[in-house]
Amino acid sequence: MAERPRSGEDRDADASRLSDLEARLARLTPKPKAKGPMAGHDQAHLAWRMVIEIVAGIGIGFGIGFGLDHLFGTTPFLMILFLFLGFAAGIKVMMRTAAELGRTPGKPPGTDERD
Template identity: 55%
Template sequence: MSDNDPLKDLGQKIQSAKKSYEVEPKVEGHHSGLQHAWRMVIELVSGMAIGFGLGYGLDVLFGTLPILMIVFTLLGFVAGVRTMLSTAREIQKDQVINRSEKSERNK
């Protein structure tokens, strides 16, 4: 018998081929969706809180207590939603880039 066993060589070639096609682990980790969700919640709440604070301060200053507080709280809500939407677009763009890079590696 020869020293080079063809089945053993074939097994080694299969193992090396499998290693070359293994998917690299994500850098972000499995909690990345939760991190994005908390980021969006914080952006919305902070926008509303800033609007509430400005409205309340102006109401106390001008003596028109509920009016400006309500208006600025609503404006803060709108600003928070706009910030959330821009964050969602940014996250979506990153995911598209990651998918395209992943498909390029698998070719």
């Protein structure tokens, strides 16, 4: 079993050894080469994310429209309407994801990169 530190000096020595170990590990850990917040992602993951965003928007729109049609008895008017609204929402979210690709970390969206 490990011994507990006997005094404050032991604690200070342990703390300095721990910070030295953390510094050495930080130097040995490879740094990501990506500039943007999502640039480290694999392209396939981004493609699947965008597909899922569109399908989710269409599915939610279909569900809301189908439920309202069933509630009001207006089959299939609201289902078609909300299907298109869900598609538009999915496209909007997908475009926002695509805009994240070029964003630099720490800068708010819409700021110029040359500042």
